[in-house]
Amino acid sequence: MRPLSRRKLLALATGGAIGGGVVASATDGPDRPDALEVDCPDYGEDVTTTACNDHQRIGVTLEPSTTTLSAPGTLTFTLRNRTHRQFKTNWYGWKLHKLVDGDWFYLGPRVVQLPLHPVLPGGTMDWTLSVQPNSDGSDDHDSDEILRQYLGSGTYAFGIDGWPSDGSSDAKTALIETFELEAPDLSLDPPRAVETVEWDESKDGEVLVARTDRAIEGDRPMAYELEVVDSAESTERVILEQVLRDDQFRTVVSLADEYDADRVRLEDDTAGSEPASRFPGVYEYDGTAYRLEMGEL
Template identity: 35%
Template structure:
């Protein structure tokens, strides 16, 4: 089984567009041990090769996935009888702490190749889907035989948001912090036996989180050093890198819009933006080195454009 790990760098989440475009799974084709509890339930049956006759909804109520996904199967709350379906255990979960399960069922008559680590969560804001998690994805290919199913149990836990948000990962039990109230989607993509990954199918369902909106606050260990006019200087822990965030009226390039659920996952950016206040137009953060891609970069957060860079750029 291919155990290569794709390090989806934080810059790809923070500075890329609203949707990821990475293909699911790796090049390995070994089938997982289906006797492992909770992994993959299979029932003996006839498995065909080639593309099955999928029942595609007329309207897609979930993200369009990426360029590789040629078809997307998603009803608003999985109220359908399609032969490849993602079903939530409930349509609503309660913040700050609740659990909802999602079951992928394959009744197509063909083996579905996917990667149970590469589940995806998005949030819908102003009719636009924003990719939230995961950020680090192991890359084995896994097989879901016809008449089989796989279930993920997603726990949303906002009880301790003062620390840095850890990356969520898993094939069964997933814990995801830093989500506010609103409409979300949970999905995965894959392809059928006899096809290739560039003929992928996306499968997803929507769910609601009921509760307060997410407020962007700094981590508990952030300290203010000083304020000099319109510049604020902060630091966190042992430091080896200085980051700068500057409000800009006319950015040199079109900024990427980001929502709190995305920003809170990138600790330096979280601490920079959460440190702005009235009269501050620039924040300097001394912290640990975190790769943010090529800088400077421009983002839009809550209607304000910012230039993010490391000192010296």
């Protein structure tokens, strides 16, 4: 994750806000599209006010360039401060959710830098969300664009939170906008890094063992173990877009499905990469509950 570009830093120093901007009245700015008629996700206990698809032209607002998007494509969200106070937020602190069967599921970002970006009165700040065709590449969040892969068709919510300069970070305002995405169908396939797959019957019944090229060549191999279990109240439901974002989670679940295996062991080396975010725990995906554990080889 790279720092803010020179262009954005220069805008902050000269224009008073990231992305520049001029003083805007309560009626200035482009016409905004109609909002989707859905509720927005919960942003946590420190958020006391939520502006969900709030298209008023007063105060601090988040304005989408459109509420419908086809992949590949981009969608820009513009934060406008029409107040006489600074609005404090974090450009890296956006949130993306997907709505499935009436529930919102968090899709990122996984890691957030923590700089504070004040948006001065009359200032603006932009986020450009770029949805690209599915591939084995990784998501990226640089200083100018948020690249997201593995997003299927459906309803999404993008938002940020912050607080006025005379307010408190314990009483934030969340600004959230929903949009509809049309995208190619997603499929649950193991990443290309899987090198070998074989059955091991030497311990406690049959276990499907997979090894990646990283585990074979790496210095710190880890074991990621999956077991099909009975569903429990503590089970966390996950959707395909979440599964595809964790290489190890994606691998063991996809292999369990492909080989009809109740137990899968993945040997991998993730040194130098982001840690898997789904271990340990019990998760339900597509009607099946899985227990996931990890440990050193």
